Amino acid sequence: MREEDSSWFSKWEEELPSPEELMPLSQSLITPDLALAFNIPNPHHTPPPPQAAAAAAALPPQSTAISSQPNSSAEFDSPEMSGAAGGGGGDEPARTLKRPRLVWTPQLHKRFVDAVAHLGIKNAVPKTIMQLMSVDGLTRENVASHLQKYRLYLKRMQGISSNGGGASNSPASGMDAATDHLFASSPVPAHFLHPGRPNSDHYLPFVPVAAAAAMQHHHHHQMAVFEQHPFLRQTQPPLQRMVVPPAYAATEDLESATPANGKKVLTLFPTGDD
DNA sequence: TATTGAATAT
């Protein structure tokens, strides 16, 4: 291995949540929209959404409140589709109802960048990124949208370095105007800025599980975290078995900015620190 | 078909 890889890896490891922190994550068996849709404070049985279905089946009956907010107002009535109460259930409210806006916290973005870095630009497409991130409640659309913006950001960064002489461009030199604050919170891997260098693609492809055993001279407790928490995983056998820390729980939060609107936002891992 | 990504909408 190259030293860059090791340092990168060490860094990655340091960021891993401690085992204690990982514990509560087993909570969200039920996807945010579902919880939202039903407005369930304490979900007992999990109405399985397509993808989560398999995972949910294996899920231990641990459930903690998805909405830790003592939100007293139950302002939502469920505009569920007509009938369909036949027990077999044809209704999928989660699909119908709009979920709250996702707020990209620096931490969430960090995971995003890490995922993209691991995958390499080539494989960094929304679905794959989403899978690698393993953030509960995060959708492919969420990632796609963010990825689009991130690519713009990268393009801008490339633009400032090699200037062709465009005189009509002001923000390029200015770099971080305030829009980039989020993006600036996570360092951009060098390769991202160099599309012309095909060789230095992804550093760390994925850590073979065997590697965990091999790397004995360090104590990596969270290494096998995936095997302890197989749920939450989507369905994707052939793909990566990387060290990605388990999914984080989604927390609903009310945006106080617009009280009249009562808009809800989804805050993925609220713990803020980088 | 499902997914991507740019455009467009909120």
Next chain:
DNA sequence: CATATTCAAT
């Protein structure tokens, strides 16, 4: 402006 949604292309 940040995120969502739409939509043509793959």
